[in-house]
Amino acid sequence: MWALRATRLFDGERVIERPLLLVAGGAIIAVRERGIAPVGVPLTDLGHVTLLPGLVDAHVHLVLPGDPDPVGAVDVSADELISNARRAANACLDGGITTVRDLGDRDYVTVGVRAESARDPMAGPQLLVSGPPITTEGGHCWFLGGAVTGRSALIEAVRSRVARGVDVIKIMASGGEITPGSRSWQAQYTVDDLRMVVTEAHRSGLPVAAHAHAVSAIERALAAGVDTIEHATFRTRDGVRPDPGLIDRLAAAGTPVTVTTGFSPEGPPLDAAVRLRTAAALRAADDMRRAGVRIVLASDAGISDQKPHRLLPFGIIRLVEAGFPPVEALRAATATAASACGLPRKGRVVPGADADLLAVDGDPTRDIRAVLAVRAVYRGGQQVRYFDPEKWHDTRSRRSGY
Numbered sequence: 001m002w003a004l005r006a007t008r009l010f011d012g013e014r015v016i017e018r019p020l021l022l023v024a025g026g027a028i029i030a031v032r033e034r035g036i037a038p039v040g041v042p043l044t045d046l047g048h049v050t051l052l053p054g055l056v057d058a059h060v061h062l063v064l065p066g067d068p069d070p071v072g073a074v075d076v077s078a079d080e081l082i083s084n085a086r087r088a089a090n091a092c093l094d095g096g097i098t099t100v101r102d103l104g105d106r107d108y109v110t111v112g113v114r115a116e117s118a119r120d121p122m123a124g125p126q127l128l129v130s131g132p133p134i135t136t137e138g139g140h141c142w143f144l145g146g147a148v149t150g151r152s153a154l155i156e157a158v159r160s161r162v163a164r165g166v167d168v169i170k171i172m173a174s175g176g177e178i179t180p181g182s183r184s185w186q187a188q189y190t191v192d193d194l195r196m197v198v199t200e201a202h203r204s205g206l207p208v209a210a211h212a213h214a215v216s217a218i219e220r221a222l223a224a225g226v227d228t229i230e231h232a233t234f235r236t237r238d239g240v241r242p243d244p245g246l247i248d249r250l251a252a253a254g255t256p257v258t259v260t261t262g263f264s265p266e267g268p269p270l271d272a273a274v275r276l277r278t279a280a281a282l283r284a285a286d287d288m289r290r291a292g293v294r295i296v297l298a299s300d301a302g303i304s305d306q307k308p309h310r311l312l313p314f315g316i317i318r319l320v321e322a323g324f325p326p327v328e329a330l331r332a333a334t335a336t337a338a339s340a341c342g343l344p345r346k347g348r349v350v351p352g353a354d355a356d357l358l359a360v361d362g363d364p365t366r367d368i369r370a371v372l373a374v375r376a377v378y379r380g381g382q383q384v385r386y387f388d389p390e391k392w393h394d395t396r397s398r399r400s401g402y
């Protein structure tokens with residue numbers, strides 16, 4: 001057993017001053033306010049830092065390296081594909097992201113990466129993976145290899161993913177932005193198709209994550225009983241039109257909605273139309289929060305050159321800019337994200353949780369930009385990153401502009 005002290009703790013729900021954590025066997029044993037370490041228990045005092053649960057990114061694409069051309073980026077050798085995924089997983093830890101749900105790879109390479117970071121906490125976060133997303137022929141992200149046609153093929157697609165050992169089934173309920181020829185404002189499946197996929201996945205104990213930009217696709221995904229709705233940007237042909245009735249139904253159902261936002265300050269500027277659309281989608285996210293929808297924050301890292309891996313903290317800042325109180329933005333990327341992913345030991349710093357921790361300089365519950373000032377990262381009680389403030393300029397953290 002060992003003890004860890006800091007100035008402040010956000011435990012996933014609330015703030016505790018001068019916390020003392022007791023850690024054993026990779027898990028949190030106790031959290032005491034203004035506590036003193038028991039005699040004989042080694043103490044690490046991190047000084048003036050705020051401890052947070054290790055961040056949970058509920059939607060990334062590890063095989064996509066954050067390249068302007070995602071179609072070309074996966075048209076590479078098997079070796080290159082897996083080394084890109086490894087590098088992306090490793091980068092997550094630099095940003096304090098200790099749990100990641102990958103919602104779309106090619107050739108199931110993330111299944112192997114999941115095993116590697118389970119063996120070695122320094123290699124990457126704990127991973128949940130979906131394998132290739134299920135989509136239509138020529139539909140959104142067809143280039144990841146998950147396109148099928150016909151109802152029996154949909155059932156077969158779920159079964160083959162179950163056989164490969166995935167954690168979640170991902171289906172593209174609408175078109176998307178990054179696939180040439182795809183229309184994000186149009187649904188790709190009927191309610192019956194989606195319901196069939198949900199039934200088959202649930203039969204094997206797996207949840208379903210549905211990508212849905214189009215208003216019609218959000219509606220159908222909700223009606224079909226999917227477990228998380230990804231993006232929910234309320235796309236129509238002309239732009240973004242949040243539907244208050246649908247928002248109320250999302251809140252009543254309690255279905256978690258994954259808001260994917262955040263852009264690298266070092267990436268190329270967004271073009272004007274995208275900037276307007278993403279701003280409108282962010283306002284819709286705040287509308288959903290106010291209406292009581294369970295909001296999960298995720299990055300969708302990898303899909304473009306504005307979305308490098310370890311992007312999640314920038315999304316937290318954007319939520320606050322959109323109107324989220326800082327603690328609610330932090331909760332969306334920790335406790336709510338973990339519960340939406342079905343991971344009760346993640347996203348909280350409470351007795352019984354895994355000792356996945358992020359220590360940052362400053363107080364992000366007051367000034368959210370402090371989430372960028374990573375000092376230390378722990379996975380299962382093991383320190384996997386430490387950035388020495390004396391050598392701040394030498395660290396990857398600052399050198400890359402984060």
Ligand SMILES: [Zn+2]
Nearest residue numbers: 059103104300
């Ligand atoms: Zn995605």
